[in-house]
Amino acid sequence: MIQMMFDNLTTTLFSPLRAWVESSNGNWNMLIVIGFVLVFVGAGLIFLLRNKIGKEDERTNSIYLKSSLIMLSAIVLCDLIFPKEYMWQIFFLFKYSLAFIAAAIYLAIRYKKDFSS
DSSP states (O other): OHHHHHHHHHHHHHHHHHHHHHTOHHHHHHHHHHHHHHHHHHHHHHHHHHHHHOSOOHHHHHHHHHHHHHHHHHHHHHHHHSOSSSSHHHHHHHHHHHHHHHHHHHHHHHHHHHTOO
């Protein structure tokens, strides 16, 4: 029953995107480039914020573990929502970009809260 609910949600959300992407090669390429840009932005933000927070110690270890948990949760949630029958390569790219960006947002909030004056 839950799987059927997610299948209906997936069909409703991603059918227009599938139609748009399959209408032209330029649309397909644009979606791939956007995915790569988001992955690099997310990974760069995580790298930058981890360097700003500092080396692992008792204080920062819990921050890094929580950001990893947020990343894992985003990946699992995207696995539940994104379709697996079509465009799975692009959704794989977006899954990890959303996970990186979610972890980077958490690190930015913690950095602003704990480390800036």
